[in-house]
Amino acid sequence: xxxxxxxxxxxxxxxxxxxxxxxxxxxxxxxxxxxxxxxxxxxxxxxxxxxxxxxxxxxxxxxxxxxxxxxxxxxxxxxxxxxxxxxxxxxxxxxxxxxxxxxxxxxxxxxxxxxxxxxxxxxxxxxxxxxxxxxxxxxxxxxxxxxxxxxxxxxxxxxxxxxxxxxxxxxxxxxxxxxxxxxxxxxxxxxxxxxxxxxxxxxxxxxxxxxxxxxxxxxxxxxxxxxxxxxxxxxxxxxxxxxxxxxxxxxxxxxxxxxxxxxxxxxxxxxxxxxxxxxxxxxxxxxx
Numbered sequence: 278x279x280x281x282x283x284x285x286x287x288x289x290x291x292x293x294x295x296x297x298x299x300x301x302x303x304x305x306x307x308x309x310x311x312x313x314x315x316x317x318x319x320x321x322x323x324x325x326x327x328x329x330x331x332x333x334x335x336x337x338x339x340x341x342x343x344x345x346x347x348x349x350x351x352x353x354x355x356x357x358x359x360x361x362x363x364x365x366x367x368x369x370x371x372x373x374x375x376x377x378x379x380x381x382x383x384x385x386x387x388x389x390x391x392x393x394x395x396x397x398x399x400x401x402x403x404x405x406x407x408x409x410x411x412x413x414x415x416x417x418x419x420x421x422x423x424x425x426x427x428x429x430x431x432x433x434x435x436x437x438x439x440x441x442x443x444x445x446x447x448x449x450x451x452x453x454x455x456x457x458x459x460x461x462x463x464x465x466x467x468x469x470x471x472x473x474x475x476x477x478x479x480x481x482x483x484x485x486x487x488x489x490x491x492x493x494x495x496x497x498x499x500x501x502x503x504x505x506x507x508x509x510x511x512x513x514x515x516x517x518x519x520x521x522x523x524x525x526x527x528x529x530x531x532x533x534x535x536x537x538x539x540x541x542x543x544x545x546x547x548x549x550x551x552x553x554x555x556x557x558x559x560x561x562x563x564x565x
Contacts, residue, residue: 282369289369294359297337297418298352304338315339320383321413322390323406333383341419355422358429365432374428378421378486385482386416389475412475420483427452427487459484526554528561
């Protein structure tokens with residue numbers, strides 16, 4: 278991503294986790310003072326295709342859960358985790374991770390709507406805007422927040438957290454447990470065909486950024502961009518300066534790998550670079 282970073286890195290949003298939490302605060306204010314407006318902000322592909330294009334952005338304002346003490350603690354935890362990732366990866370890389378999760382979620386919502394539309398057409402029924410509106414609430418930033426959690430567990434597997442504020446647990450075990458839970462939710466669904474489509478696609482789409490991140494970054498997950506660059510430059514320098522010495526006799530074909538005790542010399546009387554072992558250096562016919 279170096280070319281893109283040089284071109285677009287200056288536009289990266291610093292403290293993106295704090296910006297996302299600020300969006301949630303706006304959403305909670307809307308829930309409190311104007312709850313009727315919230316239905317106009319969700320990622321509803323049917324409404325977007327009918328002119329309500331602001332939903333492509335405003336769905337980020339929808340909080341992942343109701344506001345209570347547990348939610349506040351979790352938001353503070355995700356802010357801490359997200360800030361740590363931003364410091365480790367760099368602002369640009371963290372922005373790419375977060376915004377790609379949002380982009381995949383938007384694409385997933387239209388994919389789910391397309392599948393629902395195809396199913397309705399196959400049985401000769403009309404698409405229900407109310408069903409789409411209800412199902413579209415499953416496309417939120419909840420699983421994007423979970424992708425931050427998984428990325429942190431992959432980046433700092435040996436970091437410890439206090440489960441229930443008492444039990445110390447390493448992040449890698451928490452990440453594995455949550456991954457198993459996600460797989461269980463993916464296969465069980467919610468029990469209603471249409472909602473299952475939206476639910477499963479929402480889950481996969483919003484976590485797709487973590488899957489791509491894991492596949493493309495294994496072995497250098499915990500490195501900052503500067504550290505990864507230094508390691509790559511070091512490997513290139515070592516590869517450039519390392520020369521493999523291999524001698525081969527032009528008569529018998531034996532090499533120094535076959536017999537390390539052999540000595541090899543070039544013949545100054547031969548026309549060309551012909552190398553001979555100690556047994557054929559003085560007995561060969563000179564090449565003219």
